[in-house]
Amino acid sequence: MIVRVSREKMAEHRETIISSAAKRFRERGFEGISVADLMKEAELTHGGFYGHFESKEELIALAAERALRDSTAKWEKILDGAKSDPLQALADTYLSQRHCDNPGTGCIFPALGSEISRQPESVRNVVTQGLQRFVGLLGRAIKGKSPAQRRRKAIVAYASMIGGMLLARSTSDPVLCREILRTVSESLSSDGVSSNLTAK
Amino acid sequence: MIVRVSREKMAEHRETIISSAAKRFRERGFEGISVADLMKEAELTHGGFYGHFESKEELIALAAERALRDSTAKWEKILDGAKSDPLQALADTYLSQRHCDNPGTGCIFPALGSEISRQPESVRNVVTQGLQRFVGLLGRAIKGKSPAQRRRKAIVAYASMIGGMLLARSTSDPVLCREILRTVSESLSSDGVSSNLTAK
DNA sequence: ATTATCTATAGATCTATAGATAATGC
């Protein structure tokens, strides 16, 4: 049965497709879920996809943007809600077992970074903007003499969190996985790396 | 024309296929090159593949192992050949524009990490072993009070290098790309983060 | 009348296998 819906409902469908893609892509990779299966999740049929988007590539860019915006919102809440050490609060969440086990709702870089580097510029432009927002946010929450130094600290902290999560998810050894998450998290404590690490 | 070759030659073919896969997978992803195209590169035909390997998955594990072993050899040379600061010597090479532009011969984690986390355990076991070797190597080359602390420093340093390369390759902005590579590299200087960063 | 969705399919691509062929290695 063919059912044409209102414009409002169509806009909802579009949002559903993008949200679903943002989650599934992070879980399975850009090539890990087909247009047909994404449409099935939205309870629509395959062919209808091309009324919403020009191509799968366009959806990839939109889904990446969605994932980045959702993460930005989460970060803002965490950084603003932190009592003493916003970076440590973020690191605790970012490097949690929960985040490790749930790539579909997590940071795009450990989930899709390797594939993003091979995407066309349309996708990498969106990602670049999101990355700049993250660095800006984090830089404002970090201690440091100058804005330039806070920015440098933010870049290094973010890189270590992403690399830590990537390694934790790559290993098949749960002990090593936990060791990596904990070690990187503790290295970001404002007490300084050595004091915090030697304390444990 | 069908040409059966000697056992020695067959072993060479096998090596060629694995080496080619180790490079192409890092360049294009595990799904970015087909069995047929890999065999074409080795100047063999598609069907012959299954005389060498049971499946593409088996080749993925072997190619990952190859990539990890090649990187281990490179790291050993760099760490052993360094005059004063082995970690900085490694970071200079790892976070170079050259490495950024050539994923096919570089570290497997920024090139394939997101996909590795979705691979079956056969692949992730191989990767885990390679990762443990890297951490061991790096820990021996790093300054620190105890072996445990050297290991922690090694994990954090490696995570930041991987995350830095992943971000550098994800951005479409060459200025941001260079900023990330330089900033993470300088953070690994043994002078300490702040002194080195404020000096520039 | 317009258009959001559906049905059906074209065309490309991919992994894996079956059976044939011809050179190796006993």
Next chain:
DNA sequence: ATTATCTATAGATCTATAGATAATGC
């Protein structure tokens, strides 16, 4: 006789499009 490689193809899957349908919105 054994076997490394080749030819040919089965079977699955994927993106994208063409044309039909029926509800919206003027």
